[in-house]
Amino acid sequence: MEFFNVWIRNGLVFVRPCVDDVRFKVYENDVWVASGLDDDGVLVTLQERKPNTILTIEYLFENKLGREHFPLISYYAIRERNYQAGDILVASDNLKSELTGYMGHSALVINENELIESPGLGPAIIRSSIKQFLDKHPVHAQFRPVQSEVGEKVAQYAIEYYQKYKLNVEKGIHKPTFSFDLSQELDDPWDKIYCSKLVWICYHFGANYTFENDHLWFSPEDLYHQLLENQDFELVYQHQNVKFLIDT
Structure with missing residues (x-):
């Protein structure tokens, strides 16, 4: 079951729960950056806009603690290394x-x-x-x-x-x-x-x-x-x- 949707654009991250009645915290490379409640999303400004940055969402749902990890590398296109005009x-x-x-x-x-x-x-x-x-x-x-x-x-x-x-x-x-x-x-x-x-x-x-x-x-x-x-x-x-x- 997926608990969160995450969108990244221009150094901003929008985290929105997919379920009701959930409390959550957002961490960037293990540093707390935001907290949210229920289906209200949170907007976070990235401190490290790099593909190796990892967002971690720690949440409490139905009295159970869970975590989801979102490596930023999955949001970037990493292609085979070659060179073309205009690179x-x-x-x-x-x-x-x-x-x-x-x-x-x-x-x-x-x-x-x-x-x-x-x-x-x-x-x-x-x-x-x-x-x-x-x-x-x-x-x-x-x-x-x-x-x-x-x-x-x-x-x-x-x-x-x-x-x-x-x-x-x-x-x-x-x-x-x-x-x-x-x-x-x-x-x-x-x-x-x-x-x-x-x-x-x-x-x-x-x-x-x-x-x-x-x-x-x-x-x-x-x-x-x-x-x-x-x-x-x-x-x-x-x-x-x-x-x-x-x-x-």
Whole structure:
């Protein structure tokens, strides 16, 4: 007999009993987060929005104590690991260990072996192997657009964007430059660039798909949390230790 229905969306969990006259408590990774009574549901804000998080519902029904477990991994699509055009890699670790969990990094896959990214300093944009990203950033997640044609358009734009950047450099025009300057416009591809802005630009101009931005800059943390429960994307892979410490 199933005692509870659980829905998860955008970092919120709604727990509703399937039976009357039941008292229950909700735990996230063994930490109490909410209590409920009878058929009234409860809304919980997740603290750890990760597939390895486990929700436990402890309940009392007809004077009997029971528990139900809901691993979040069952709510995410974990696919066989491969790479397709338009895939997004988002890491919470950083080459500078003191920035791990605060800064992170992201890149855009253009084919089964390569990606385009803005790694910092110069050159501002590079075309490189997926392997080097995985070696540098093992603590990462991989997301894929549900519609493959969207990914193809985004990857094609990224390739053309990179080629135009290379031509600029050959002419002595170093535009865009790598910068986290908060005064830069998110939709300006030729002034300044950084890793997650590059992903934003390629989706915005390449496929007319625009990610929302909640603060002055569009960070890897913004990208990760928007993708995690976005119906237009599926989670292909996530390292169990992916975690951003602050909302940037």
